[in-house]
Amino acid sequence: MNFSNALSLAERTAFVTGAGAGLGRSVARLMAGAGACVVCTDIDADAAKATAAEIGAQGATAYSQGLDVTDREAVRAAVRAAYARTGRLDAMCNIAGVAGDGQQVADLDEESFDRVFAVNFKGVLFGSQAALEFMTGAKRGAIINMASSAIDLAFPGTASYSVAKSAVVMFTKTLAAEAGPFGIRANVVAPGFVxxxxxxxxxxxxxxxxxxxxxxxxxxxxxxxxGDADDVAHQFLYLASDAASFVTGQILRANGGATMPW
Known part of the structure; x- marks a missing residue:
């Protein structure tokens, strides 16, 4: 297999949360360009539909669905529907996220913390669980979770966001250890400022x-x-592809070198 073939996602299905805008939209478009059938989901159903339509206009295949990633049963139902439509699930891209509201620790209220944690962490948990239902039996698949340079850099007013993204990292490492024997890879992309x-x-x-x-x-x-959105999207493409077939439990920091932890 040559390297270009290793990056192909032809005849595969990728499920992308947060695909209505920003990084999720770029990931959906790039994976479709690599040959995948892409399921575009977003809490903004119209935005997800627009992304899918854009992909379709380019001659690729995409479907869309509104999805609140904090609703475990809704996530499970959406993934099951995608599998029923395409007959497979090869890449689960948990990208949907929200920013914190700038509250410092002394003033951080429980409602704000719970909201940020629910979207940024529970959304990853629920998406991963839904994907495992199908990937475990198939003994293949890539789960790619979005973190942030906030796992390495501390700034005032970012406690809830940084905690949630740091939790994503350790969750993904644990997932990689548990799912590896089933041929499933789990990795994190931690972009710098985009x-x-x-x-x-x-x-x-x-x-x-x-x-x-x-x-x-x-x-x-x-x-x-x-960075720009495509700088990050290319990391998702790599981790979803056969080029990364021996990569699991890793943090891919696409940040221009802004952090270099040993």
Whole structure:
């Protein structure tokens, strides 16, 4: 098998949460471009539908569904429906997430913490559990979970988000240990700063404050730039493909070198 074939997802099915915008949308589009049938889900059903339509317009196959990843039974039902439609589940991409509201630890209220933790961690847990139902019997599959550079960098006002993303990392390592004997790989993508609706809400490209923020983040990375959505999406493609067939339990830090833990 040559390397280009190793990256092919032809005749495979990828289930993507958070596919309506930002990083999830880029992952869905890239996997479809690699040949996968992509199931696009998002709490914003119209946004998921738009992503699927865009993929279809490019000649690839995609379906869409509204999905609240904090609802365990809804996630299970959505994955079962996808499997019933395509007959397989090869890649589960748990990407849906929300940012914290900037509360510092002394002021962090339980409702805010629970909301951030439910989407960013429980969504990963429920998606992974639903995928295992089909991947275990097939003895193959890749579960790819979204974390963040917040697992390495601490900033005021990010406690709930950082805790949830750090929990995703240890959960995924445990999942890799448990699911490996069934031929299932589990990995984490932990991107650096990428300007999206989630990370920079309400700012357009002409906003001076936005440009200053981007410049500051670029200076943190040895590559002296911030990432874009495709920088992150390519990591999901790699981890879903046969090129990563011997990679599991790992954190892939696509952050321009902003963090380099030993």
């Amino acid at each position: 300007p999206t609706r989630l990370s920079m809400p309400g700012n357009d490209d002409g906003d001076a404050a936005r440009q200053a923020c981007l410049a500051a983040w670029a200076q943190r990375a040895p590559l002296r730039r911030v």
